[in-house]
Amino acid sequence: MSPTQIAALAAGGAGLVVLALLPFYADAYYLSLAISLLQFTVLATAWGLFSGPTRYVSLATTAFFGVGAYTVAVLGEVLAWPLVLLIATAIGALMAMVVGISTLRLSGLHFVIFTFGLAELVRQLVIWYEVNKTRVLGRYVFVDITQSDIYWQLLALAVAVFAIGWLIARSRLGFALRIIGEDETVAKHCGINVTLAKVTLFAISAVFITLVGAIMAPRWTYIEPSIAFNPTISFQVVIMALLGGAHRLWGPAVGAIPLTLLFEFLSARFPSTSTLIIGVVFLLIVYALPQGVVGLWERVSRRKSEPPIAPQVQT
Amino acid sequence: MTAASSAPVLEVSGLTRAFGGLVAVNAVDLAVQPGQIVGLLGPNGSGKTTALNLISGVLRPDSGSIRFAGQAIAGMPAHRIARLGLARTFQLVRVLQGMSCAENVKAGLAFHSPPLSRSEIDESVERLLRRVGLADRAGVPAAGLTYIDCKRLELARALALKPRLLLLDEWLAGLNPSELLIGIELIRSLKDEGLSVLLVEHVMDAIRSLCDRCVVMNSGRRIAEGRPDEVLADPAVIEAYLGVSTDA
Numbered sequence: 001m002s003p004t005q006i007a008a009l010a011a012g013g014a015g016l017v018v019l020a021l022l023p024f025y026a027d028a029y030y031l032s033l034a035i036s037l038l039q040f041t042v043l044a045t046a047w048g049l050f051s052g053p054t055r056y057v058s059l060a061t062t063a064f065f066g067v068g069a070y071t072v073a074v075l076g077e078v079l080a081w082p083l084v085l086l087i088a089t090a091i092g093a094l095m096a097m098v099v100g101i102s103t104l105r106l107s108g109l110h111f112v113i114f115t116f117g118l119a120e121l122v123r124q125l126v127i128w129y130e131v132n133k134t135r136v137l138g139r140y141v142f143v144d145i146t147q148s149d150i151y152w153q154l155l156a157l158a159v160a161v162f163a164i165g166w167l168i169a170r171s172r173l174g175f176a177l178r179i180i181g182e183d184e185t186v187a188k189h190c191g192i193n194v195t196l197a198k199v200t201l202f203a204i205s206a207v208f209i210t211l212v213g214a215i216m217a218p219r220w221t222y223i224e225p226s227i228a229f230n231p232t233i234s235f236q237v238v239i240m241a242l243l244g245g246a247h248r249l250w251g252p253a254v255g256a257i258p259l260t261l262l263f264e265f266l267s268a269r270f271p272s273t274s275t276l277i278i279g280v281v282f283l284l285i286v287y288a289l290p291q292g293v294v295g296l297w298e299r300v301s302r303r304k305s306e307p308p309i310a311p312q313v314q315t
Numbered sequence: 316m317t318a319a320s321s322a323p324v325l326e327v328s329g330l331t332r333a334f335g336g337l338v339a340v341n342a343v344d345l346a347v348q349p350g351q352i353v354g355l356l357g358p359n360g361s362g363k364t365t366a367l368n369l370i371s372g373v374l375r376p377d378s379g380s381i382r383f384a385g386q387a388i389a390g391m392p393a394h395r396i397a398r399l400g401l402a403r404t405f406q407l408v409r410v411l412q413g414m415s416c417a418e419n420v421k422a423g424l425a426f427h428s429p430p431l432s433r434s435e436i437d438e439s440v441e442r443l444l445r446r447v448g449l450a451d452r453a454g455v456p457a458a459g460l461t462y463i464d465c466k467r468l469e470l471a472r473a474l475a476l477k478p479r480l481l482l483l484d485e486w487l488a489g490l491n492p493s494e495l496l497i498g499i500e501l502i503r504s505l506k507d508e509g510l511s512v513l514l515v516e517h518v519m520d521a522i523r524s525l526c527d528r529c530v531v532m533n534s535g536r537r538i539a540e541g542r543p544d545e546v547l548a549d550p551a552v553i554e555a556y557l558g559v560s561t562d563a
Contacts, residue, residue: 172425179422182411188393189371189403191426191476 019155023148031147033264035219038154039212040260043233044240044252045161046208049168050201052246053177056108059234060099060115063122064092064206066229068213070126073139073223081143085214092210093203100199116234123229130225138224145218153215161208165249168204173197232275236263239278243285245292254293322385323348324480324511325370330379330389332369339365341535342379345513347480352502352512354522354543357532358556363515364406366532367482370513371403372396384479398428402478404469406485406515410457417453419468420444423475443471447501463494470501481505483514487521499524519547531555 023031043061051058071088079087103114130137168174176197179187187194217223236259244255262281266274289296325347332340340362347353355363368374370381372393381389388396402423411419417440424436431439444450447467452460457468466486473481487498499521506512506525516522522529522543529546531539533555539546546552 172430175421175425178414179411182413183409185373185393185405186409186411186422186472188373189397190422190472191394191397191428193392193394 016155016159020152023151028147031151033261035147035151035154035216036264037257037260038151038158039216040237040240040256041253042154042158042161042212043209043237044244044256045158045165045249046205046212047237048241048244048246048249048252049161049165049208050198050205051241052248052251053174053181054198054201055181056104056198057112057238058115058202058205059112059231059238060118060206061209061234061237062229062231063115063119064095064209065213065216065233066119066126066225067091067095067122068210068215069217069220069223069228071210072143072214072217073141073228076141076143076217081145085211088210088214089207092207095210096203096206097199100202101195104195104198104202116231119229119231119234123225126225126229138222141217141221141223143218147219150215150219154212157208157211157215162249164204164208168201169249173200177201232278235282236278239282239285241292243289243292245294247291248294251292251294321349323382324384325513326380326382327366327370328380330366330369330381331377332365332374333377338535340369340376340532343530343532343535343537345530345537347511347513348527349511350506350509351527352506352514352525354526354529355513355515355532356517356522356529356546356552357538361532361555362535363532364484367403367484367513367515371401371482394426397476398426400477400479401482402473402476402480403482404466404473404484404486406488408462408465408469410460410465410468410472412456412458414457415454416444416449416457416460416468419457420471420475423472427477439475443474446474447471448497463490463498466490466498467501474505478510480511480513483512483516485515485517487516487518495521523547 022034026034043065047058047061050056068088068091071091072084075084075087099115099118103111106114127137168177176187176192179190179192180194180197184194213228217228220227240255240259241252242255243259244253245251259281263274263278266277270277285292291299323346325345327343327345330340330343330345331338343362343366345353345355345366355366357363365374369376369389370383372388372391372395375390379389380387383396383399383401386399388399388401411422414422420440420443421436424431424439440453441450444453447470449464449467449471452464457465460468470483470486483502486502487495490498495518502512502514502521502525514525526543528541529539529543530537531546531549531552538555539549539552541549
């Protein structure tokens with residue numbers, strides 16, 4: 001390893017220790033804010049893991065998030081916590097595979113609409129089941145999990161999502177996805193099973209989103225379908241990832257942090273008009289920063305490193 | 316036709332595909348023997364590219380059979396056909412613009428089954444780039460290549476699949492006369508290495524000098540088959556290209 005890599009690793013390790021000790025020195029408000037930040041960092045990064053290279057815009061975030069939360073609501077009191085998380089992982093992966101196999105052959109636009117509908121479909125299914133079978137519409141989540149526990153789990157999940165993303169980028173799957181993002185027809189003729197690659201990545205991304213939902217569930221103590229399957233989350237995650245830039249692993253996190261703070265501020269200060277302002281922010285980002293902050297940064301640094309003469313080299 | 320000596324690499328029979336009411340490929344028969352270059356000719360819109368798309372798995376045939384190296388491949392997904400050793404280039408040249416030349420070639424090497432080792436891949440990237448005349452361009456972004464170099468790169472990526480059969484869709488189109496000579500020599504050298512080639516082409520010089528046999532299509536049907544000089548003198552072929560002669 002080069003000295004700069006060691007320095008970066010040491011800095012990352014030190015930063016992680018500071019973050020891990022946060023529950024010991026932060027008060028309840030800041031702990032809660034840190035949980036929100038981590039939650040959206042993991043959600044946006046996991047979203048970018050799939051949508052960045054494939055350029056499919058998924059609005060299914062809340063579907064997986066809600067399924068994770070409901071897994072905890074149903075099984076949280078019955079089974080040991082690690083087992084509950086394991087089951088949430090399995091359900092998230094299975095659901096992603098079924099959805100992926102049936103939809104990832106669709107074009108981009110159809111996929112967006114389908115994933116948006118999926119969240120609503122799952123929500124209606126849960127409502128139907130609860131009303132007709134269990135005859136309750138809300139559930140209490142009584143598990144022995146503190147706010148600090150939630151924070152630490154999310155921190156571990158954040159480390160995991162970055163580690164997995166880093167590994168995928170260096171794997172054959174990562175290379176396959178770059179080719180698919182460039183030209184799907186060429187990818188097929190290079191011997192790449194395009195559907196399998198996309199479904200695999202969709203499932204990995206969905207597992208992280210499902211786990212965030214499961215980990216966050218104890219925070220509410222009471223959940224019902226409209227809380228667990230809140231469509232706003234899907235849109236917020238898309239905005240965050242686009243602001244940061246979904247084509248780089250750390251891009252979505254760059255967008256998630258300022259926007260979580262902004263949304264937090266807006267919902268406290270302008271509770272009735274916050275969605276309107278979020279919509280305006282969305283439009284501004286899409287028009288002003290189509291490649292996100294990361295894309296802008298890369299353009300600026302490229303311009304600095306290259307001499308200003310001869311923009312095109314013709315041979 | 317002469318009696319078939321050894322088993323053909325590619326054997327297509329009764330291949331048919333319609334788009335709505337338009338039968339783009341209509342009961343076409345075609346065979347490529349090992350080490351042969353076969354030309355697929357015909358006026359624009361006669362179904363040549365559709366035929367290639369059916370063979371390479373982009374489209375599914377409505378009926379007919381396609382046997383590649385003894386295996387039935389009609390309707391198989393494109394990536395499986397590619398892994399069997401059937402490579403192609405595209406009518407509108409397709410390189411991966413956001414990647415370097417070396418990565419473009421690596422795209423054709425990384426997904427073999429069984430997978431190649433890292434050193435095999437690195438060694439093959441270098442060999443293939445040298446093979447098509449891009450040895451000094453390994454690190455150059457593909458987006459900055461000239462037209463003929465894009466064609467070379469696309470060919471290198473196709474060769475990276477270690478193909479037994481290569482489908483070239485107007486690979487020589489758009490080249491200037493000196494580039495054309497280089498291109499023809501390159502294809503001939505592939506044949507000398509034992510590769511079988513099916514090429515769709517309009518450049519008559521290339522067809523005459525390269526092809527062992529030609530199949531001519533018109534309106535989706537096969538209208539002639541034989542040696543290049545035979546089929547190019549065939550009245551039905553001349554009529555398909557130029558229309559009916561009036562001073563007969």
